[in-house]
Amino acid sequence: MKLDAYLELSKGWLIDHTSVYDLARSTERAMQHDYVVPKNPTWDDGPCLGSWNGTERIQAAVPLSIKTSLEAGKAAELAMGSNYAGHPTGKTPISFLDGNSPRVGAVIARAGIVVQFELWKDYARLVSYPFNKKQMKGWTFLDKREEPNLEYAINRRNELTHEPMPANDPNMRELVEFCSKLHWLAKMAESYMANKSSN
Structure with a gap:
């Protein structure tokens, strides 16, 4: 995957995530x-x-x-077990992870950050750029901002993947900023490759 292909794929996913957020959040507000x-x-x-x-x-x-999908109904049944019983009016109270809200922004931002990191990691792997802490050791960075940005990206992705608690939920702004950092890191990786091939 070349840099342009990575950036196009990443931008497409970012637009998808922010559009889904806009649709979900506007509906949530109107309810x-x-x-x-x-x-x-x-x-x-x-x-x-x-x-x-x-x-x-x-x-x-x-x-x-909102009339929910069959999948949402099955998910509620799976999550609530025998407590799930449709109300005669068709309204069924749902127990969300964090109270009375489905955490629209947090759920979409978390998924978006993980997807963006995985896309970036595929690109980094192809250009032999570090994408985990072990690979960072002994690496010579071209720019002093690379190491802290890369460390932040790795730590945040790991935190969101391995500690799925609402207390550390991201928001949509963080998703966009995270994606921007990854795009910058991808361009630095491209510069590294250009430097390497010219030496």
Whole structure:
């Protein structure tokens, strides 16, 4: 995989993760009893649902409800076991990991960071660049920012993969910043390869 191919794949995944977040978070917000749909939404109001025909129609329906997928129903049954019994109204209370919220941003950001690291690691492996702490030992970095950025990326990915507790949840901003660091590291790896081949 060349640098351009890695960057294109990484950017595609980043757009997918942020778009899924926008859809999920806007729906989550519209399901809250006290949600007020912004009349003329600005970037600061997002993500939120809006309407080409005006916000009154959506506001009249707030709070919205959601008809979940068969997969979500099976997941609830698996998670709740015999306690899972559909309510006559069709509303079934779900026990989320962290209280009453599905942690939309945290779940998507965590998955995104792990995916971004794995994409980057595939690229780093192909260009013989270190992607774990053992490989970092004795490595000569071209830029003084490389080592702390690489160490941060490795530590954060490991933490999110091996310590899946809500206390260390990332947010969407961290996902975007993490991805930016990995892109920079990939470009440094490319510079390392160019340096190596010219010597």
